Amino acid sequence: MWQAEHVAESLKKLGISTDIVPLVSKGDTDMRPIDATRQVGLFTKRIQQALVDGEADVAVHSLKDLPTEPDDRFLLAAVPPRESVLDGLVFPDDRSLPENTDSEIIESPLPLLPQGARIGTGSTRRLAQLMHLRPDLQISPIRGNVQTRLAKLNAGEFDAIVLAHAGILRLEMTKLPFRLFPLTEMLPAPGQGALGIEVRSEDAVARDAISRLNHAPARAATTAERTVLSELHGGCLAPIACHATVQSTGTAERTASLRLEAVVMSADGSQRIHEVATSDIELIDSDLETAAARQLGTDVARSMRQQGADELIRTVRDNHSN
């Protein structure tokens, strides 16, 4: 709802009025562990169906929930400016945390966790990255909306849970005992912190309106990230994390540098493949920009494959079918 309202606000500033169509997705109602649901698009299918049925003209998704397989019926008309891409640990309400000494530097929250601390997360990506650094941690799945998760945390089921910073900010829960992970410890899911706004492919009116919300750097970065995911055929359950950023190079008006960092891990985090690459992109022509971002993602995926990424991804899939 926050995301839909945020997009409605942005459109209003452009003089475009909207009606919000509230929907409930399977991701909201199906409380089985996320890997047991064995479906992609748990959070997005219901919203896409509303486009197909003409119930809505614009679909607002969390980009990280949107499957990478292209679907001809829809067009990703905009990726607006991105929010925080970071993940963090939320501690129980009664936990007093030391003061942050330097707000510019994100210190590791891991020293705040005692040996064998119980952590709640259903994400293989988060589990593998945590276990890689702290094999002593006891990590178990948690599902439900943020309120449900916090209730379980505060009931004493966990010492901390992992949540996306973007979600915390959107729900205005910044007062929670919360500590961010630095990117060196925890890379985000492809598309994390970004919205993806879809329209029906043939709806030129909606496309033209929504494309005004597109932010070229956010689109380029998330395109590179999503390409890694699709090239590795990881789906949303694979322990694949990546993060891309766009930096203006200052040489020419619209020339920028796209940097992409990615990791693939084994299910238990004991093995880790890491890759970083950069390429120049033109932020002026969206087709050129998309092509360059895809190329960078493809190159990074290929290089990780040569280092054995497929093997690691397979270990996770085999675990899940047991």
Ligand SMILES: NCc1[nH]cc(CCC(=O)O)c1CC(=O)O
């Ligand atoms: N799968 C649930 C989901 N989808 C997007 C976000 C957070 C917001 C975002 O990354 O855009 C979350 C919750 C979480 O990961 O803690």
